[in-house]
Amino acid sequence: MTERAVPPFHIIEPQGIHRPVIVASPHSGRNYMPEFLRLSRLGALALRRSEDCYVEQLFEGAPGHGATLLHATFPRAYCDVNREAWELDPTMFREALPAWCNTTSRKVRAGFGTIARIVSRDGPIYARPLPFAEAEKRVSTCWQPYHDALAGLVHDCVARHGFCLLLDAHSMPVVKGRGDQPDFVLGNAWGTACTQQMTALVEHVLTAHGYSVARNVPFAGGYVTRHYGRPRRGVQALQLEMSRALYMDQDSLQPHEGFTRLQVVLMEVVAMLAQYGDTLAQMAAE
Incomplete structure (x- = not known):
């Protein structure tokens, strides 16, 4: 499969009535191009752990509830669109980076910039430094097209409905020896990216099914949540992190019997957001 054979993202339009809800999955892409694998010292299975x-x-199933679904096809290890465009580690490149690159962020120091240095x-x-090219x-081929698409969807949603509810969906590994870890983490950038009401509605659906839910710790929201979440401008963005143990085996990376159950619960979340959108629309019309 060549790099050009697969577009950088897919957009699945709503079925029936368009609701002011966008679900985005920036990190589930698995088109591991041969060129990328040749550059990497790791095999595809190791790379997939990120x-x-x-x-x-x-x-x-989100489009069946009137939501728009956007997902990247390229791997997170290849290009991470939940970072700034130029959040780069200078030790990874042959040349000195341009001054306008962000080389000192916490994510860069940890090895997880726009171009990741490590798989945890x-x-x-x-094995060797990359050219800045x-x-x-x-x-230019992944980050920019994805964000052009997401920004366009958000803009169109606001133009159509007057507001937008963006759910940025992720999964998180279970780390052995770390003690109790929540099933879900809802990141609203400490209340700046979406209203407490939207966060509480999603949390209510999850806790009603017996899941444990944390807010903002350890994931308060990445670039997508913080960049697009502007409640005063009508755009609410919430990052949802779910434990991989709920639906897959972390060693084989294969889904297990919990996949279908979780899928049903997540569709309840989307349906709740669609209902919340209807309520906001009714309030605006009164």
Whole structure:
């Protein structure tokens, strides 16, 4: 499969009535191009450990509730669209980076910039430094098209409805030895990216099914949540992190029997957001 054979993202339009809800999955792409694999010292299975496996499939029913579904096809390890465009680690490149690159962020220091340096448990991705042209290519062919698409969907949603509810969907690994970890983490950038009401509605659906839910710790929301979430301008953005143990085996990366149950619960979340959107529309019309 060549790099050009697969578009960088897919958009699945709503079925029937368009609701002011967008579900985005930026990290579930699994088109591991041969060129990328040749550059990497890791195999495809190791690289996939950074992937939010099957998240777009968990939400594949969202268009049936009137929501728009957007998902990337390229891997997170190749280009991370939940970072700034130029959040880069200078130790990864042959040349000195341009001054306008963000080389000192917390994510860059941890190895998880726009071009990731590591896959957490398998170490560095690359055996040797990359040319800066590689970063330029990935930003222009992956990061920019994805954000052009997401920004366009948000703009069109606001134009159609007067507001937009964006759910940025992710999965998180269970780390052995870390003690109790929540089933879900809802990140609203400490209340700045969406209203407490939207957060509480999603939390209510999840806790009603017996799941444990945390807010903002350890994931308060990445670039997507913080960049697009502007409640005063009508755009609410909420990051949803779900435990991979709920639906897949973390060693084999295969879905297990919990997949279908979780899929049903997530469709309740989408339906609740659609209902919330209807309520907001009615309030605006009064």
